Amino acid sequence: MWTIFETEVTKIKDGKKFTSKDEVIREVKLTIFVNQKRIGAMMSVPVDLKELTVGYLISENIITDVQDISKLEIIDKDGEQKNFEAIVQAEVIDESLDRLDLEGVIVSGCGRGASTHISPVAIDAQVMRDDFSIEASLLFKEMSKFYGQCPLYEQTGCVHTAKVYFDEETYFIGEDIAQHNTIDKAVGKARLAGIDVSKCFLMVSGRLSSEMVAKAVMHQIPILASRTASTCRGVNIADKFGLTLIGFVRGERMNIYRNPRRINV
Numbered sequence: 001m002w003t004i005f006e007t008e009v010t011k012i013k014d015g016k017k018f019t020s021k022d023e024v025i026r027e028v029k030l031t032i033f034v035n036q037k038r039i040g041a042m043m044s045v046p047v048d049l050k051e052l053t054v055g056y057l058i059s060e061n062i063i064t065d066v067q068d069i070s071k072l073e074i075i076d077k078d079g080e081q082k083n084f085e086a087i088v089q090a091e092v093i094d095e096s097l098d099r100l101d102l103e104g105v106i107v108s109g110c111g112r113g114a115s116t117h118i119s120p121v122a123i124d125a126q127v128m129r130d131d132f133s134i135e136a137s138l139l140f141k142e143m144s145k146f147y148g149q150c151p152l153y154e155q156t157g158c159v160h161t162a163k164v165y166f167d168e169e170t171y172f173i174g175e176d177i178a179q180h181n182t183i184d185k186a187v188g189k190a191r192l193a194g195i196d197v198s199k200c201f202l203m204v205s206g207r208l209s210s211e212m213v214a215k216a217v218m219h220q221i222p223i224l225a226s227r228t229a230s231t232c233r234g235v236n237i238a239d240k241f242g243l244t245l246i247g248f249v250r251g252e253r254m255n256i257y258r259n260p261r262r263i264n265v
Contacts, residue, residue: 002026002081003047003152025158027177031077032086034062039097045152045159045176046081048185049074052176053086054192055184059218061096066191068092128242132222133262134201136254139225142171143249146203150175153205161205162186164221166195179206183215197221208247208257213237223262225249230257 004023030049031041039062044052050072057063071089142165147153150161152175162174162182172193174185182204190197201223202216208230214237216224224238225246235257238245244259256263 003045004155023156025152025156025177026081028082028084030084030086032056032088034088034090034092034097037097042181043178044181046084047152048174048189049084049086051174051188051192052181052185053088053188055174055186055188055219056181057088057090058187058191059184059215061218062092063090064093126220127240128198128217128220128222130198130222132199133264134223135264139201139223139246139249139254139263140252143203143225143227147205149173150205163203164190164195164197164200165203166190166200170195179204179209180211180215183212183219187219187221201225203249207231208234208245210234210237213243213245217241217243225254229255 003026005026006021006023008019008021010017010019026046027043028046029041030044030052032039032053034057053072054066054069063069068091069088071087073087075085075087077083077085146163147161149163150173152159153161159175159177160179160182162185164172164186172186172189174182174189176182176185183202187197190200198220200221202221202225204212204224204226206212206226207228208224208226210231210233213224213230213234217237223244223246227249229247230245235245237243238258242259244262245257246254246263247257248255
């Protein structure tokens with residue numbers, strides 16, 4: 001699938017105005033069908049759509065495990081790489097399907113549009129009481145390498161990124177125009193690889209809003225970190241469900257908003 005579109009732009013630099021070639025990210029619509037039922041649609045970068053579908057279904061509590069899926073196929077609906085469909089056959093949790101707005105579109109923007117169907121007030125997840133922990137030095141090291149491991153960000157500067165880290169040789173990158181999609185893509189890759197994400201930590205490029213923190217909780221990832229800040233509601237969700245929430249990871253400093261026990265110094 002094409003992810004990059006080349007276009008001509010006008011630049012102003014050093015007092016001069018000139019035209020130049022530039023690369024921008026492509027954006028497509030992905031509509032998800034589960035057991036012949038349309039459950040919604042989202043705008044996404046046309047890469048890792050299968051992994052995005054898996055991560056989304058798990059985060060919405062529609063399925064509990066990859067093994068629940070008997071079929072998953074991504075179809076280019078119009079043959080022009082603009083509209084895709086994810087066709088899924090799976091054992092599902094009917095109550096979760098009933099909560100979804102069947103006509104809703106999850107938009108790529110993070111403003112007034114709905115960016116996730118998760119309700120922070122009604123998350124069906126258990127409080128995390130694990131004994132998982134990492135060294136602060138490991139988080140500093142991995143955050144410093146994070147952006148250099150994200151090819152679409154390096155090429156266009158126009159995508160959000162997420163990274164699920166298991167060990168030095170085993171990590172999974174998700175890139176997309178929508179922040180929440182990056183988590184679902186990265187976690188989808190990890191789950192398809194058979195990784196227990198409760199033994200991982202998650203890094204994201206953007207702010208720690210309620211929807212991002214809720215995604216981490218639904219996936220049962222114990223540590224969520226970013227170079228930027230958390231919202232008040234994000235902190236409240238982390239507090240309620242025992243998530244270690246960390247912002248401003250820059251250089252050798254960080255702000256741990258909640259549950260610092262998982263970070264060793």
